[in-house]
Amino acid sequence: MTTTNSFSLQIRDDQIGVITMDIAGESMNVLKAAFADEISALLAEINANTQLKGLVFISGKADSFIAGADISMLDGCKTAEEAQAIGRMGQQMFAQLEQLSIPLVAAIHGPCLGGGLELAMACHARVATNDSKTVLGLPEVQLGLLPGSGGTQRLPRLVGLQKALDMILTGKQLRAAQAKKAGLVDEVVPNSILLDAAVKRALKGKPQREQIKLNLVGKVLERTPFGRNVLFSQARKQTLKKTQGNYPAPLKILDVIKTGVDNGMQEGLAAEAKAFGELCMTKESAALRSLFFATTQMKKESGAGDTKPNKVRKAAVLGGGLMGGGIANVTATKAGIPVRIKDINQQGISNALKYSYSLLQKKFKRRFISKTEMQKQLLLMTGSTDYSGFHDADIVVEAVFEDLALKQQMVADIEQHCAEHTIFASNTSSLPIGQIAAKATRPENVIGLHYFSPVDKMPLVEVIAHEKTSAETIATTVAFARKQGKTPIVVKDGAGFYVNRILALYMNEAANILLEGEPVEKIDKALVKFGFPVGPVTLLDEVGIDVGAKISPILATELGERFVAPAAFDKLLADGRKGKKTEKGFYLYGKNAKKGKKLVDETVYRVLGVTPAPRLNTDEIASRCMVQMLNEAVRTLEEGIIASARDGDIGAIFGIGFPPFLGGPFRYIDQLGAANLLAQLRNLESRFGSRFAPAALLVQMAEQQQKFYA
Numbered sequence: 001m002t003t004t005n006s007f008s009l010q011i012r013d014d015q016i017g018v019i020t021m022d023i024a025g026e027s028m029n030v031l032k033a034a035f036a037d038e039i040s041a042l043l044a045e046i047n048a049n050t051q052l053k054g055l056v057f058i059s060g061k062a063d064s065f066i067a068g069a070d071i072s073m074l075d076g077c078k079t080a081e082e083a084q085a086i087g088r089m090g091q092q093m094f095a096q097l098e099q100l101s102i103p104l105v106a107a108i109h110g111p112c113l114g115g116g117l118e119l120a121m122a123c124h125a126r127v128a129t130n131d132s133k134t135v136l137g138l139p140e141v142q143l144g145l146l147p148g149s150g151g152t153q154r155l156p157r158l159v160g161l162q163k164a165l166d167m168i169l170t171g172k173q174l175r176a177a178q179a180k181k182a183g184l185v186d187e188v189v190p191n192s193i194l195l196d197a198a199v200k201r202a203l204k205g206k207p208q209r210e211q212i213k214l215n216l217v218g219k220v221l222e223r224t225p226f227g228r229n230v231l232f233s234q235a236r237k238q239t240l241k242k243t244q245g246n247y248p249a250p251l252k253i254l255d256v257i258k259t260g261v262d263n264g265m266q267e268g269l270a271a272e273a274k275a276f277g278e279l280c281m282t283k284e285s286a287a288l289r290s291l292f293f294a295t296t297q298m299k300k301e302s303g304a305g306d307t308k309p310n311k312v313r314k315a316a317v318l319g320g321g322l323m324g325g326g327i328a329n330v331t332a333t334k335a336g337i338p339v340r341i342k343d344i345n346q347q348g349i350s351n352a353l354k355y356s357y358s359l360l361q362k363k364f365k366r367r368f369i370s371k372t373e374m375q376k377q378l379l380l381m382t383g384s385t386d387y388s389g390f391h392d393a394d395i396v397v398e399a400v401f402e403d404l405a406l407k408q409q410m411v412a413d414i415e416q417h418c419a420e421h422t423i424f425a426s427n428t429s430s431l432p433i434g435q436i437a438a439k440a441t442r443p444e445n446v447i448g449l450h451y452f453s454p455v456d457k458m459p460l461v462e463v464i465a466h467e468k469t470s471a472e473t474i475a476t477t478v479a480f481a482r483k484q485g486k487t488p489i490v491v492k493d494g495a496g497f498y499v500n501r502i503l504a505l506y507m508n509e510a511a512n513i514l515l516e517g518e519p520v521e522k523i524d525k526a527l528v529k530f531g532f533p534v535g536p537v538t539l540l541d542e543v544g545i546d547v548g549a550k551i552s553p554i555l556a557t558e559l560g561e562r563f564v565a566p567a568a569f570d571k572l573l574a575d576g577r578k579g580k581k582t583e584k585g586f587y588l589y590g591k592n593a594k595k596g597k598k599l600v601d602e603t604v605y606r607v608l609g610v611t612p613a614p615r616l617n618t619d620e621i622a623s624r625c626m627v628q629m630l631n632e633a634v635r636t637l638e639e640g641i642i643a644s645a646r647d648g649d650i651g652a653i654f655g656i657g658f659p660p661f662l663g664g665p666f667r668y669i670d671q672l673g674a675a676n677l678l679a680q681l682r683n684l685e686s687r688f689g690s691r692f693a694p695a696a697l698l699v700q701m702a703e704q705q706q707k708f709y710a
């Protein structure tokens with residue numbers, strides 16, 4: 001047996017060499033530049049051994065194959081050339097593996113991502129486990145990068161151009177069964193026989209590469225120059241529409257893949273390494289990498305110092321509506337915890353169960369989960385119209401109407417029907433938690449747990465501790481949310497908490513601009529171009545104009561005048577316009593809508609008493625809404641609502657889709673400069689009044705030329 005720092009080679013009696021990768025001191029295998037020499041030494045030994053029949057590459061870590069190149073190493077690069085050299089080194093290392101004369105089989109269990117998948121693709125065959133921890137993908141685009149060590153060239157050759165474009169442009173990860181269907185892995189087996197299956201394959205010799213199966217349209221699109229031109233130009237159009245030109249990586253991905261397809265692998269690889277180096281130096285990639293570091297760091301925090309969480313064995317949800325159904329869904333499917341749903345009527349429970357069934361059915365059809373997994377997860381969800389099955393719940397999440405008296409009644413009911421230690425978590429979006437806990441006998445068990453809609457998709461939750469919430473309750477709730485696949489931020493109690501507070505002022509400003517006569521679609525386009533997934537007016541239609549109207553007065557009473565929504569908005573409700581759910585809002589829905597087109601309901605202007613006439617340019621519209629959000633974010637930091645700029649950045653990106661390439665409100669202010677933002681606010685304050693008054697902390701930072709991040 002030969003060992004280097006991170007690799008070992010063991011030759012079995014059947015003359016199959018097993019290369020095990022296990023980086024000492026790291027919880028996951030990642031690729032580092034220093035490995036080039038180790039791999040070369042290993043390969044020299046392998047090439048000198050004429051007895052060897054084949055090789056298996058496997059990870060020595062319990063639950064990870066390789067999570068990609070070391071992102072800290074990439075972050076440390078000072079020049080594009082330095083990053084390009086790292087990509088090149090990986091390319092050369094993997095080319096050496098591919099050129100081995102004996103078969104090399106990758107045995108994959110756990111995340112096989114980025115450089116990890118690039119390595120696996122250079123192997124001659126791939127066997128993966130059917131475990132849910134096994135995921136394969138090229139997520140570099142989510143870091144503002146592209147796969148820099150052959151991924152842009154090998155993936156299209158393995159799975160076809162269309163599938164590869166989809167995977168590389170989105171960074172999506174496939175489960176083993178999906179990867180098998182795509183042609184990315186050759187065999188899927190249980191973890192217990194992974195090594196045996198890989199050895200068996202290696203003993204069979206090098207496999208012939210099979211031609212990718214395509215239907216007629218696929219053949220025209222991928223195998224003719226005309227078809228490929230159509231494919232790339234369509235992909236470019238869609239990419240630009242999606243990114244609004246804000247992200248450089250996807251366009252480079254298209255260029256690099258096209259170079260490889262048109263001019264061959266070598267030119268493709270050269271273009272890939274060069275683009276990788278360039279992208280590494282962009283501010284967009286730096287911002288996206290900072291998100292990776294922030295979220296990884298947050299995974300380790302309990303939310304309550306050294307206090308350890310208690311185990312949650314069973315959960316319950318009050319209310320089977322859209323939110324309650326979503327919360328029950330992530331509890332069963334992501335956390336794997338049994339969950340009891342209570343609603344006032346049977347219909348509510350059926351709706352919640354049906355909702356989960358349809359989501360799971362979709363996952364099953366996409367081969368993301370097996371039928372057994374689906375059935376197991378469904379069995380974790382049960383319901384009743386009374387409190388039966390609640391006595392042993394460790395946490396109860398309430399998702400009932402936004403009504404203080406009702407929520408206080410729920411607290412009393414839970415204290416009566418559940419155990420002493422049961423946590424009462426409220427999914428309120430605006431009511432202070434202290435008020436919900438005001439009549440509680442065990443206020444230390446009461447906490448806020450604010451999810452965002454749709455719950456199965458939105459990654460953020462706000463965990464809100466009121467004055468009497470115990471550290472144990474905080475730590476347990478944070479751990480519970482994390483098990484549900486969420487990124488929790490712990491925020492201080494106060495109306496609107498963090499996310500809705502900064503969102504409310506941004507939405508109000510969009511409403512003010514609308515009342516000045518700017519057309520609805522122009523306002524939405526301005527903010528989409530800025531980088532938000534949808535514009536503010538669309539968002540209001542989605543969330544519900546009535547919901548906005550309910551939250552505004554609460555925020556205005558607790559936080560001041562600047563939160564008062566424009567009075568004209570009452571006219572919308574008087575006109576029965578609640579938004580998309582009632583098919584009556586700012587846009588046309590239902591039978592009035594035109595298929596494939598989003599059209600403004602022009603009658604809304606009459607109701608609001610305005611005549612639409614575009615006057616402002618899109619930058620002005622975006623910046624007026626944005627400065628409101630940024631200024632309020634600074635205020636929440638000043639008041640201790642959020643504990644750090646990092647939490648504020650993650651909250652805004654994961655909670656409202658703040659443009660990730662800007663790194664969040666605080667990183668964006670650092671980019672703009674506090675003084676610049678202050679000048680914009682002062683200017684707007686002189687024109688529009690005190691709603692633009694700058695936060696004291698911002699003034700101080702501008703004067704002292706400080707930044708939120710060092």
Ligand SMILES: C[C@H](O)CC(=O)SCCNC(=O)CCNC(=O)[C@H](O)C(C)(C)COP(=O)(O)OP(=O)(O)OC[C@H]1O[C@@H](n2cnc3c(N)ncnc32)[C@H](O)[C@@H]1OP(=O)(O)O
Nearest residue numbers: 027028030067068069070071111114115139147148149296
């Ligand atoms: C040249 C190439 O084309 C370029 C590349 O490969 S770029 C890198 C592409 N890869 C990625 O983007 C994957 C990044 N990693 C992840 O998404 C997640 O870590 C994961 C899905 C692999 C695992 O998630 P999870 O189980 O929650 O574990 P998580 O806490 O995130 O990570 C565990 C540890 O591995 C580290 N880690 C994971 N991937 C890493 C990476 N690519 N680089 C550096 N560290 C990494 C984390 O920092 C953490 O370290 P710590 O224990 O010392 O804090």
